[in-house]
Amino acid sequence: MAPETLLDGTHTVLTPEYVEFRFTLAGLYSRFLAWLVDSAIVLALSMMALLGLSLTMMAFPGIASALGIVVYFLVDWGYGIALETAWSGQTVGKRLLSLRVIQESGVRIGFYHAALRNLVRPVDRLPFLYLVGGVAAMASGSQQRLGDMLAGTIVVRERKLKVPSALSATGEEGLLADPLFVSRVKRLSTEEREVVLTAALRREELRMDARLRLFAALGTRLQDALAMEKPAHLSDEKWTLLVAAALLPPKAARGTRPPRAQALG
Structure with a gap:
């Protein structure tokens, strides 16, 4: 040690x-x-x-x-x-x-x-x-x-967390390429961004029931913040991961560590 x-x-x-x-x-x-x-x-x-x-x-x-x-x-x-x-x-x-x-x-x-x-x-x-x-x-x-x-x-x-592959391979490249979606994500407050990134990076640490509760709350909160409805085929967790992927710069989306995701928002 x-x-x-x-x-x-x-x-x-x-x-x-x-x-x-x-x-x-x-x-x-x-x-x-x-x-x-x-x-x-x-x-x-x-x-x-x-x-x-x-x-x-x-x-x-x-x-x-x-x-x-x-x-x-x-x-x-x-x-x-x-x-x-x-x-x-x-x-x-x-x-x-x-x-x-x-x-x-x-x-x-x-x-x-x-x-x-x-x-x-x-x-x-x-x-x-x-x-x-x-x-x-x-x-x-x-x-x-x-x-x-x-x-x-x-x-x-501070923990050195790497962006999970799920953020760079969401399977929803069309939505990530939508200028309206990306522009609204970029307007999220600093606190909202940190909540999303922290949840995305540390979700594997959570018990399944806690994980479901967290992303259900985040999914609803993000729909209100973005003034957009979540696509029906996406789970709350997948929806949150899409928002996190849109927040990350291109290098981070390919697997490098994003800036500061330690404190909760």
Whole structure:
């Protein structure tokens, strides 16, 4: 077993359709490595900011140390909040380690969650090297530091899922070539796209009864969203797979991994 998976666990999300999705929690080892990468970037950005303020520091040498601390914390907070908001729960370090912050409900985080979990970092870092945060994570069933508990977030490991052949061989090439169908699929919201892709990629993990419930709900939801009736000869699952195939770029449809299908929409 690889070192980074030693402390990994699982987090289960139950959808309104009573379908379970399991997320692999990021272990403390991989989170620590991601933090080291982000810390190096924050330090470099802080030094650049201080160089830009060098004239001010020379004019007021008595406040140089205090100004340096303030600049570091502002850069540190701004870096985490900005990137986790813009990159849907990822920073440079998390992206390199294939980690992502999501809500406990399985959906992507927003500015509120990113801000809350990052503003609590100074407490989690006490007394050094995230000792408080590490102890809190080990005591938590979902490996949450204090910031995560307050924000209602978890850190998960992104799975490298490949597009199943069913998405590139739907047997309905005529519908996929229909400009009206494709244009309406492309207008789906980001959340709707992620729900469709996640369901398509992870359907083999579901029990048959849960699978049927999920795709029945998705089939109805997609007919409303697209303002189109499902062809009578298609099952709800096949209909959803067609929508997923229309969402994928040509390379992904031939079997490569599509962009981000981790968090539920």
